[in-house]
Structures are given as C-alpha cells and as structure tokens.
Amino acid sequence: xxxxxxxxxxxxxxxxxxxxxxxxxxxxxxxxxxxxxxxxxxxxxxxxxxxxxxxxxxxxxxxxxxxxxxxxxxxxxxxxxxxxxxxxxxxxxxxxxxxxxxxxxxxxxxxxx
Amino acid sequence: xxxxxxxxxxxxxxxxxxxxxxxxxxxxxxxxxxxxxxxxxxxxxxxxxxxxxxxxxxxxxxxxxxxxxxxxxxxxxxxxxxxxxxxxxxxxxxxxxxxxxxxxxxxxxxxxxxx
Numbered sequence: 001x002x003x004x005x006x007x008x009x010x011x012x013x014x015x016x017x018x019x020x021x022x023x024x025x026x027x028x029x030x031x032x033x034x035x036x037x038x039x040x041x042x043x044x045x046x047x048x049x050x051x052x053x054x055x056x057x058x059x060x061x062x063x064x065x066x067x068x069x070x071x072x073x074x075x076x077x078x079x080x081x082x083x084x085x086x087x088x089x090x091x092x093x094x095x096x097x098x099x100x101x102x103x104x105x106x107x108x109x110x111x112x113x
Numbered sequence: 114x115x116x117x118x119x120x121x122x123x124x125x126x127x128x129x130x131x132x133x134x135x136x137x138x139x140x141x142x143x144x145x146x147x148x149x150x151x152x153x154x155x156x157x158x159x160x161x162x163x164x165x166x167x168x169x170x171x172x173x174x175x176x177x178x179x180x181x182x183x184x185x186x187x188x189x190x191x192x193x194x195x196x197x198x199x200x201x202x203x204x205x206x207x208x209x210x211x212x213x214x215x216x217x218x219x220x221x222x223x224x225x226x227x228x
Contacts, residue, residue: 043204043219044156090155099144100169103155
C-alpha cells in the first residue's frame with residue numbers, strides 16, 4: 001500500500017521569501033503525485049499533479065514541484081510567497097488502477113508580513 | 114456550473130441519531146468520491162462511484178455508513194447511530210474518466226459534530 005509523509009507540520013516564512021514544502025511517498029512503482037491546498041473551512045484545491053514525463057511540473061498560483069524518484073520525493077516550491085498563500089498544504093499519491101488518493105497529514109504554512 | 118456542492122455545510126447531531134449528507138458533483142463528472150477529514154489530518158478515502166456503481170469502499174466505512182448515487186448524479190452519505198468519533202469534515206469530490214480522474218474537484222465539505 002502507498003503512503004505519504006509530510007515531515008513538517010508547521011512552517012512560517014516571511015512574505016517574499018522562497019518556500020519549499022517536503023513530501024516523501026512510499027510506493028513500489030511510479031506513482032501519480034499531487035499537491036492540494038486547503039484554506040480554513042474550505043475544500044481542497046488542486047495545485048499541480050505529476051503523472052509522467054518532465055519531472056518538474058508547474059501549477060497554479062506560481063507553484064512548482066519536482067519529482068525525484070531516487071529520493072521518493074515530490075517537494076513543492078514557490079520562489080516568492082504572498083500573504084494569501086497562508087493555508088494548509090497536502091501532498092497525495094495515487095497508484096495503480098485505484099482512484100482513491102492517499103494524503104499526507106499536511107503542512108500548515110504561515111506567512112509573516 | 115458552480116463546482117461540487119455539499120449540503121449542509123454544518124451539522125450538529127446528538128449521539129445515536131442518523132444523519133444524511135448530500136453531494137452534487139460537477140454535472141459532466143461521472144466519478145464521485147467521499148473522504149473524511151479529522152482535525153490535523155489529511156483526508157481519508159471512504160468510497161467512490163463510477164456513475165451509479167459503487168466501485169470501492171474503504172475499511173473505514175463501517176456498517177453504520179452507507180452511500181448511494183442513484184442515477185449517477187448526486188450522492189448521499191448516511192451515518193446511522195452516530196458516535197462521537199464520527200465528528201469530522203466529510204468531503205465530496207468528483208472527476209472525469211481517464212488520467213483526469215485523478216484531478217479531483219473537491220466540495221467545501223460538511224462538518225459534522227456529534228454531541
């Protein structure tokens with residue numbers, strides 16, 4: 001069975017600083033990988049996804065993520081964080097023919113002015 | 114289309130009562146999913162439908178839980194004899210077939226509080 005680990009429960013960055021959120025997955029083959037963002041009291045919004053091909057994927061809101069098979073990682077990055085990026089971020093993995101996603105426990109991002 | 118709609122947004126119920134939640138997916142999406150999210154955790158898969166067929170159920174979905182999707186449109190999730198441990202956010206999502214089926218669109222969720 002697949003699993004996802006987000007090692008950082010809470011991260012605080014200053015507005016304008018760069019951001020990297022870590023995600024490690026466990027799965028025997030090439031997984032499908034996702035990053036979602038959730039604002040308080042809201043559902044989850046898909047930021048980006050990786051299925052195959054170029055290991056650097058671009059998403060919405062200026063986010064990107066890089067798939068590194070050797071490290072079983074799919075870290076999310078943004079060069080310059082905005083106050084509106086404060087939210088909870090979830091990494092997820094889908095595998096095989098199942099449509100169910102396995103989510104990590106999330107990283108809460110705070111942005112300091 | 115305004116996206117995935119869930120009703121009600123909040124539900125407070127007494128332990129032992131039955132509750133039912135509704136999800137209206139994006140109209141052209143034939144796949145529908147239910148997830149549960151507790152505080153401080155990521156969503157956990159409960160079940161999913163392709164059209165009206167329920168194709169997969171998680172072990173989290175005990176006998177007190179039942180989900181339906183009549184006619185492949187909206188879906189309902191019923192919890193019978195609610196327990197305090199059922200308190201959570203219940204999220205619905207929908208998607209298309211194919212690789213795009215992994216790119217869910219989530220609703221805003223129904224927050225259940227069992228007192």
